[in-house]
Amino acid sequence: MELSGGAPSGTITATIPLGTPNGTGYRVRVVSSTPQIVGNNNGSNLNINSNVNAVCKNFTATYQPSGINITTNDINNGSTATCGIANLSLSQTNFTAVGTYTVTLTVEDNNGNIATCNATVTITKANQTSPSPP
Numbered sequence: 001m002e003l004s005g006g007a008p009s010g011t012i013t014a015t016i017p018l019g020t021p022n023g024t025g026y027r028v029r030v031v032s033s034t035p036q037i038v039g040n041n042n043g044s045n046l047n048i049n050s051n052v053n054a055v056c057k058n059f060t061a062t063y064q065p066s067g068i069n070i071t072t073n074d075i076n077n078g079s080t081a082t083c084g085i086a087n088l089s090l091s092q093t094n095f096t097a098v099g100t101y102t103v104t105l106t107v108e109d110n111n112g113n114i115a116t117c118n119a120t121v122t123i124t125k126a127n128q129t130s131p132s133p134p
Contacts, residue, residue, distance in 0.1 A: 027044075027045065050113060053107075054117040059120075061124070063123050068094070071090075072105065075090060075119045081107065083111055085110075088105065089106045090103055090105055091103055100122050101121045102118050102120060103118070103120075105117050
């Protein structure tokens with residue numbers, strides 16, 4: 001942090017120690033040694049939020065005339081959230097044509113933190129079977 005004209009300005013970067021519990025009400029106090037200054041309480045709380053990890057897998061289905069519907073179980077491949085998963089959702093769940101699609105899985109935890117990943121959904125043509133010769 002640089003002092004310009006006696007007034008503090010700049011950016012302070014800090015690392016929160018691994019294992020710090022999730023929660024609210026954390027505060028940071030800035031202490032300077034030259035000049036010796038102890039910062040005042042600014043009245044702002046910090047929130048320590050949990051990690052959310054979205055993990056996708058690709059999915060293939062055979063085309064049906066009525067369309068193909070997929071669920072998060074088809075795409076989710078072990079997503080995690082340290083404070084629990086509140087919601088899983090997909091950007092697209094219904095497919096009415098053969099093709100390759102990119103689908104986004106969104107994972108939201110109980111604190112409202114979000115992570116996403118992309119999966120490839122492939123809808124293939126049904127195998128055509130030839131009639132048996134007479």
